[in-house]
Amino acid sequence: MNHNIYIYILIMIGVTYLIRMLPLTLMRRPIRNVFLTSFLYYVPYVTLSVMTFPAILQATASPWAGAVAFVIGIFAAWRGANLFKVAIICCVIVFALEYLFVP
Numbered sequence: 251m252n253h254n255i256y257i258y259i260l261i262m263i264g265v266t267y268l269i270r271m272l273p274l275t276l277m278r279r280p281i282r283n284v285f286l287t288s289f290l291y292y293v294p295y296v297t298l299s300v301m302t303f304p305a306i307l308q309a310t311a312s313p314w315a316g317a318v319a320f321v322i323g324i325f326a327a328w329r330g331a332n333l334f335k336v337a338i339i340c341c342v343i344v345f346a347l348e349y350l351f352v353p
Contacts, residue, residue: 315347 281287303320310316319340326336 310344311348311352315344315352318347319343 281290306320307313307316310319322343323336323340326339331339
């Protein structure tokens, strides 16, 4: 059983190394495909969103408070509020909703 863990770790190391090194070694020229360029441009934003959204709902005592704060935060950002203002608005909304509605 203990030897299998080392095999799994070596496979994970190999896969991670290949995923990171193959594009560097195989792609020598700049990418000219517009679709692929735009896809690669948005990958960090999508990854951050996928990691952040569940945490917004699970960090509060009530998922509804997190969802309401999320919607209001999107609206505030859409209206031009900076990141600090959006964070403060969302924290105040969650605090108020949990103070009023969570026993």
